[in-house]
Amino acid sequence: MTTSEEPAGFWSYxxxxxxAEHGRILRLCQLIEAEYSLITGNEIHMFVDRTDIGWGDKWxxxxxxxxxxxxFFIPIVTARYLQRTECRRELIQFxxxxxxxxxxxxxxxxxxSAVSDLEENSEDEVEAIIASTQYENWTALRLEEEHSAxxxxxxxxxxxxxxEIAETIAERPEIIDVGSEIDLLDDEDADNAPGILDxxxxxxxxxxxxxxxxxxxxxxxxxxxxxxxxYAPQMQSAGQAGRSAGASAKLxxxxxxxxxLNPIADRIISTGSQYAxxxxxxxxxxSGILLSVANDSTYDRDGFKTFATGIRQLRDAGEKAIHALDGVHESAQNVGSMSRDLRKPLGKIARAIQRFTxxxxxxxxxxxxxxxIEG
Structure with a gap:
């Protein structure tokens, strides 16, 4: 089997x-690269370190x-992977x-490794995306000896x-921009199609x-x-009682x-999911607008400036809200260690932060x- 081009991939882990796996995840990447070369006669280069300049440029x-x-984008999905902001961001973008x-x-x-709630209707956007793909299940295979048959x-x-995927895609017509199909329309339809400003x-x-x-x-x-x-003064007052009475009072x-906190935490999860x-x-x-503008030197600069300003203002407002939510969550962690009853609402707040992020x-x-574009 051969392909008409040499593909590349991002190995995201x-x-x-x-x-924890004593290097097995990176060795898995190397074994796949070698096997691909053996069966196709072509190379596939995997970018494995997001701190390397090559990763950033290619990305x-x-x-x-x-x-x-x-x-390709090949995320190595584990419970820890789903908690990493950068990993989640890369997967969503790709x-x-x-x-x-x-x-x-x-x-x-x-x-x-097995993760819970990996379903297409999951409230977690990343889990829903993964579940919608034909992912490779390696949860049992990772326990096999690397040299086993x-x-x-x-x-x-x-x-x-x-x-096979590389070969299939090489033969498929390229879609320039799903968000703007004006190039595929006839003259009459193209005249009625929305422009960039629209x-x-x-x-x-x-x-x-x-x-x-x-x-x-x-x-x-x-x-x-x-x-x-x-509640802060109530907690402080309860802590001033005797050891046994103080513990009961604080609980x-x-x-x-x-x-x-519980009903508010539920609302925050809903708000975070809505934003995502x-x-x-x-x-x-x-993305279709940005791609079109980037490829058109004659675009309306004033119109785009208004659009860009709006996007920046929303980004800044969202960033401010996330910082505030992070601060509340961090402060709450100290209180949360006192009782398992508090872990539930604080866990919800943590999930809300993740979805908003x-x-x-x-x-x-x-x-x-x-x-x-503006630079």
Whole structure:
């Protein structure tokens, strides 16, 4: 089997997972590279270290260029991977990029250890994305000896799958921009198709919706802060009692606090999910606008400036809200250690931060591309 081009890939993993596996995760990458070369006669270069300049340069080119060569994204999914902000951000960005180009197969997760709630209807955006792919289940294989026939057969199967996907995509017509199909229309339809300014105006209509979501989150953060302020003296007073009586009194206060925090934590999770959902749904349109503007030196600079300013203001407001939520959560951790009743609402707040950060990552990427265009 041969392919017409030499693909590349991003091997996305958590270093702590590789350390826990005594280097097996990186060796798995090397074995796949070698097997791919053996069965195709071509090379596949895996970028493995996101701190390396090569990763950053290739990553930006892949995400920014609609005509990029065949480039896989292979996340090594573990419980720890799903907790890493940078890993989640990369997976979401690549997923949306592959969707725009009509090459979803280039996202090829390897489920390295079992994780809970890996379902397409999961409230966690990253878990839902992974579940929607034909991921490779490595949860049992990782326990096999690396030189065993079963392990080597699985390496061969994975390399074959990469080669087949690369070959299939090489023969598929390139989709320049899923968000803007004007090039595929006939003259009459093209005249009626929305232009860049029309597309920007449509997106700008959603700015107040995003602003409202951020304002809601800010209000909920303040509400949590007020509750902690109210309960702080009660906790301090309870701690001044004798050892046995003090513990019972503090537990009672902690349980009342948990009861008040729970409904607010549920609302914050809903707000965080709403924010992530809003950004994920609009990524195609916004990325299409940015790609079109980047490729058109005659674009309306004043119109784009207004659009860019709006995106930056939303990014800054979201960043401010996340910092405030982080601060509340960090302060609450000390109180949370006193009672397991408090762990539930604090866990919800942590998940809300994660979901809000998922959406914020796309805003950061849009602003980076805007900076490049204006620069």
């Amino acid at each position: 958590v270093h702590a997972d590789n350390d 930006r080119k892949t995400i920014d260029d609609a005509l990029a060569a065949t480039t 997923s949306k990029h592959a969707e725009r180009r009509g090459v979803k197969e280039l996202l090829l997760p390897i489920l390295y 079963k392990y080597r057969t699985s390496i061969n199967k994975l390399a074959l799958r990469l080669a 597309s920007m105006a449509e997106v700008e209509e959603l700015f107040p919706v995003w602003t409202k979501t951020i304002e809601t989150l800010t209000s909920e953060i303040n509400e949590i802060g007020d509750i902690f302020t109210e 009672a206060v902690a349980r009342r606090l948990a009861g008040e 959902d809003q950004t994920l749904r609009m990524d195609g349109a916004i 998922d959406g914020q990552g796309l805003f950061d990427e849009w602003v980076r591309r805007i900076d490049e």
